[in-house]
Amino acid sequence: METGSPDDTGTAGATRAAGPAGPTAVPAREEPVWTGLPPGLLHMRRLLLVVWLGLLTLAAGVLPALFLTPYWAALALLPLALLAWGWVMLGRNWRSWRYAERADDLLICRGVLWREETVVPYGRMQLVEVTSGPVERHFGLASVQLHTAAAATDATIPGLDPAEAERLRDRLTELGEARSAGL
Numbered sequence: 739m740e741t742g743s744p745d746d747t748g749t750a751g752a753t754r755a756a757g758p759a760g761p762t763a764v765p766a767r768e769e770p771v772w773t774g775l776p777p778g779l780l781h782m783r784r785l786l787l788v789v790w791l792g793l794l795t796l797a798a799g800v801l802p803a804l805f806l807t808p809y810w811a812a813l814a815l816l817p818l819a820l821l822a823w824g825w826v827m828l829g830r831n832w833r834s835w836r837y838a839e840r841a842d843d844l845l846i847c848r849g850v851l852w853r854e855e856t857v858v859p860y861g862r863m864q865l866v867e868v869t870s871g872p873v874e875r876h877f878g879l880a881s882v883q884l885h886t887a888a889a890a891t892d893a894t895i896p897g898l899d900p901a902e903a904e905r906l907r908d909r910l911t912e913l914g915e916a917r918s919a920g921l
Contacts, residue, residue, distance in 0.1 A: 770838035779897025780832040861917030
């Protein structure tokens with residue numbers, strides 16, 4: 739995660755921490771290897787945006803022009819502006835999604851204005867699902883949903899390639915069974 743000062747490189751090494759007997763060497767935690775979402779999710783979301791706001795633009799431009807004066811057709815500019823803004827926001831949102839597999843847990847990070855990082859320990863996972871709706875299947879995408887005992891920590895990774903989603907499901911299930919065996 740991008741925290742700390744600008745000169746913080748995030749490399750592994752020894753850092754100094756103050757302990758009861760003075761400064762001691764504490765090994766720094768290694769940064770996780772983040773994986774972003776495939777571009778197919780962005781293409782799907784942008785296509786849906788164009789379809790729905792395109793229909794709204796047509797309705798806002800044609801209907802008032804037919805039944806009122808032609809000046810009312812300028813209402814079509816509002817959905818077009820919303821389309822341009824949504825196009826940019828979808829790109830920013832897509833770039834914000836990422837996940838990382840660590841030794842003991844899975845990290846999921848997302849959000850543009852409000853950053854949300856979810857940590858799901860492998861031993862707490864109860865169910866890992868791979869889902870794919872009709873639109874997702876058309877674009878060759880699938881989502882991985884993780885269920886834990888606490889409903890607040892359920893997490894989803896949307897828009898993965900189906901092969902990656904199944905690999906992730908199998909790996910998380912295997913790690914979850916191994917970690918929960920000691921409970």
